Amino acid sequence: VTEDLTIHSHAGPYTVSFESAPLPDPACWLDRPHHFLVDANVAARYRVRLGPILDHRNTILIEATEANKTIDQITPVIERLIAQRIRRDHALVAIGGGIIQDVCCFVASTLLRGLPWRFLPTTLLAQADSCVGSKSSINVGDAKNIMGTFHPPTHVAIHHGFLDTLAPADLRSGIGEILKVHAIEGLAAFDALAAEYDRLLADRAVLRRFVRDALRIKQRFVEADEFDRGVRIVFNYGHSFGHAIEAATRYAIPHGIAVTIGMDMANHVAVARDLVPRAHRDRMHGVLRRNYEEFARVDIPIEPMLTALTKDKKNTSTMLGLILPTGDDAAIRLVQVAPDDAFRAQCVEFLEELRA
Ligand SMILES: NC(=O)c1ccc[n+]([C@@H]2O[C@H](COP(=O)([O-])OP(=O)(O)OC[C@H]3O[C@@H](n4cnc5c(N)ncnc54)[C@H](O)[C@@H]3O)[C@@H](O)[C@H]2O)c1
Secondary structure (H helix, E strand, O other): OOOOEEEEEOOEEEEEEEOOOOOOOHHHHOOOOEEEEEEHHHHHHOOOOOHHHHOOOOEEEEOOOHHHHEHHHHHHHHHHHHHOOOOOOOEEEEEEOHHHHHHHHHHHHHHHHOOOEEEEEOOHHHHHHHOOOOEEEEEEOOEEEEEEEEOOOOEEEEOHHHHHHOOHHHHHHHHHHHHHHHHHHOHHHHHHHHHOHHHHHHOHHHHHHHHHHHHHHHHHHHHHOOOOOOHHHHHHOOHHHHHHHHHHOOOOOOHHHHHHHHHHHHHHHHHHOOOOOHHHHHHHHHHHHHHHHHHOOOOOOHHHHHHHHOOOOOOOOOOEEEEEEEOOOOEEEEEEEOOOHHHHHHHHHHHHHHHO
């Protein structure tokens, strides 16, 4: 029985393969005209193993920073690819986490009006979440993920060995997205995951099972609504607040951890607005807090956070579009919220509680 997933996208099916080899064999990736976009950190850590790829003339190293995910910083990458004489029968290969993926996917979807791209995700967040879904997301100034395209990869190969060198905060960042996906699936799925939280960190087999479960849950939503016009919107749970927290702290908090704080904040706001019983927030709070504890005391200034919230893609001209739990079963859905004094007070209250 293969663990691999076949994802059906508008551009055709593609495979997410769970490789048994901990790390990739470069020979398998040098058999075609490829241009590699590689996370500089990954290149440094896997210098020997990835040597033939890193020494390839068509390899570009990129520091995985949010600043390098801006349109300004992508232009030099495109210029390099043009200098490398990239053609439509070539493919791009991203080796890194969500940042390298976003850069690669964006370039692949626009350069020469579309090129194939393949992905070797090296972070837990990219392996468990972002590798499926077709999206590229690019920053403009402090407006995070404000621009982008839908352009699925042609193949995703997951090698678990990359996780061995991840910083603990980056491991928790990936777990944040796994928690989010399971919360969307429902209370039972979330509780089952929360009960295994310690083993997730300690046992790779358990982690691998939840990575695959998270991708399968996401697959259902992405196949039903690849272009994010309907049901897929719930995947933004924790993200409106999470992106605003990232922007307000100048990205001092890893993405998936900001999303974990964002879910707790969404739950707090939902309770304050009588959308969901208090017991729901309490039920999720313990494991969310454990996942973001290391960053709970990072200063999140309220004004920049609220300003960033008003730039969210889901807003209308007068209302914030927030993804909140609602009802006795805490179903996640889009709720229009006026950016008024009451909402502001709910945010302030949460941030004060966070630091307490
Ligand atoms: N396009 C999408 O669908 C989508 C979905 C979710 C998130 N994202 C984006 O992804 C980004 C976050 O991605 P991420 O969490 O994967 O992190 P990342 O790409 O920012 O990488 C996090 C850190 O881990 C390092 N790193 C990567 N692989 C490593 C490894 N194997 N060993 C040691 N260090 C390694 C990187 O150099 C970086 O310092 C955000 O910009 C977010 O907006 C995109």
